[in-house]
Amino acid sequence: MATALDTYSDMDGDDIVQTAPHNIDAEQALLGAILYDNEVYNRLGDFLRGEHFYDPVHMRIFDVIATLIQRGSLADAVVLKNRFEKDEGLSEIGGVEYLSFLLHNAPSGAAGPAYAKLIFDLAIRRELIRVGGEIREFAENPETEAEAIEQIELAERKLFDLAESGGAQSGFDSFETAVTASINMARAAYERDGGLSGLSTGLVDLDRQLGGLHESDLIILAGRPSMGKSALAANIAFHVARNYKSEKDVLGNEKAVEGGVCALFSLEMSSEQLATRLLAEHSGVPSNKIRRGEITPDQFDAIRDSAAELQAIPLFIDDTGGLSIGGLVARCRRLKRTRGLDLIVVDYLQLLSGGALMKSSDNRVQEITAITMGLKALAKELDVPVLALAQLSRQVEQREDKRPQLSDLRESGSIEQDADVVMFVFREEYYKSRTEPREGTEEHMAWQTEMEELHGKAEVIVGKQRHGPIGTVKLSFTAELTKFGNLVQDDRYDGYVG
Incomplete structure (x- = not known):
């Protein structure tokens, strides 16, 4: 299993290409565990998102699983088969039979949180490499007009965003996400006898x-x-x-x-x-x-x-x-x-x-x-x-x-x-x-x-x-x-x- 930088080698064994930190085996194991027992998803906490997966197909599979479970629906290989029958990315790695492969090789559900933390950590490392490259490129660019202190503040903000959420930019929030946050605030006030949110x-x-x-x-x-x-x-x-x-x-x-x-x-x-x-x-x-x-x-x-x-x-x-x-x-x-x-x-x-x-x-x-x-x-x-x-x-x-x-x-x-x-x-x-x-x-x-x-x-x-x-x-x-x-x-x- 690769948990650091993977390398591809030429015929003579010389390293020629490096890939970002990732672990495909861990992603497969976690998805298989959730497909076998949806309760594993509920034990993961709310820190892991589809964007943290390295493989784009795994990202889409996780997002569909998360959506189904959050709606109170069953998310197993049979349900996902109907969702992914025409998915070109999944077809390239074996089609819907790949879902059966994930399920067949599922580890114990108790290991789910550990796999989730590993996937999250590797995603943060990838983002850190990307942000570091942006900071260096910005600082080395002779056409950059920003003063050094401004560049430092920008760099610190990017690193803080990464430390807080695992992504340098938050982007759009769906209305569903915004409504959920509003309901959570109302629940907090209700649980305190309507006192405070x-x-x-x-x-x-x-x-x-x-x-x-x-x-x-x-x-x-x-x-x-x-x-x-x-x-x-x-x-x-x-x-x-x-x-x-x-x-x-x-x-x-x-x-x-x-x-x-x-x-x-x-x-x-x-x-x-x-x-x-x-x-x-x-x-x-x-x-x-x-x-x-x-x-x-x-x-x-x-x-x-x-x-x-x-x-x-x-x-x-x-x-x-x-x-x-x-x-x-x-x-x-x-x-x-x-x-x-x-x-x-x-x-x-x-x-x-x-x-x-x-x-x-x-x-x-x-x-x-x-x-x-x-x-x-x-x-x-x-x-x-x-x-x-x-x-x-x-x-x-x-x-x-x-x-x-x-x-x-x-x-x-x-x-x-x-x-x-x-x-x-x-x-x-x-x-x-x-x-x-x-x-x-x-x-x-x-x-x-x-x-x-x-x-x-x-x-x-x-x-x-x-x-x-x-x-x-x-x-x-x-x-x-x-x-x-x-x-x-x-x-x-x-x-x-x-």
Whole structure:
């Protein structure tokens, strides 16, 4: 059996031609095993496709078998005989009698998954050879205008696609495939009592409004400075990572079944500052006291216990300043490949740069457009939600009603255009605290009453959502812990599954 490069030899025994890695015997064995017992197909998992077979006839046979079994029909040599009686490719290797040959030489069904993995591995090797050739040819071509950094990013993307799916290009999906994916998403929500089809944010009303954070979505979380958007994003990332549970798929890869692996790009704060915030949230000790060391022995014990518990969570922080969109994409691909990845958080969008691909004459609007398009493309490529923070323009401050609107997004309409969801963080308490009247007056008493009503409350305004309605979600906010929480009212969360 050939599992590496096969060679053809001339009369003198000299090697003259090499063929790509393949194993015809393994392909025959797997097809025969499935024809003998269709249940073997159901034990293969969903990683093997017809395109992974080297022999085009084997590819067509497998595709027909897969279609029949998925429809609940029997796929045996008799049924396939009617399908392939006029197949010219099959005629060249023995006609429909070839199906009997496969069945007669079928191995034990228990060996099916092993043959499938071998076929898949050899298909990946063939693709790797092809992609490597394309990369080399592109780099050696003197007429290529792309800069070296662009070629590296293109090469890395091709290799990532290959590592993820076994094919450098995904091509078209049939409508049947798309509908199946939609049904699976609906089933996931149904099995969670109609709660979520995406990642839980840990905030009950926000989850109900959004249905969770959906794969391949670009979610913009915008706000003016001091509104708490960084805190909210960190809270969500922390919740996702802390609730991570996984299981292995048929290829032995870890796959999240709850929560997820999270990448948090902090272009404004250091990883140490973020860690302090998360320790404060988890331990209940205010972050300013942690930084100054003004803590009691009991509080120190709480911080130590929280640190020990949080060290193992799959939250990866990158605090590189001035990071380019190309660099961010490359790091996410690498993390997805090596550790898995289920959520990307970017704090914040306007601190990213377009990188070397942006010409010096390009203006900031064009650069932001390239960045938002890059983030949306990344969400689709890695099939994970991307939560990107954004600053709002100062025109918010000039209105009497300070609640933000879509038109307040700074520098580019592409932020609104490319996003699947746009949310705004708003804390009226912040603005009201800056309008304190003179003490002892009736206005001051009314102001105090209003401040008491607003204290510890925040709003997340969903201004755009492709998958559902817009609206306002009310949350609690604990300033000393920079922590958002559920604003519990009337015990309406009993029985909620998040």
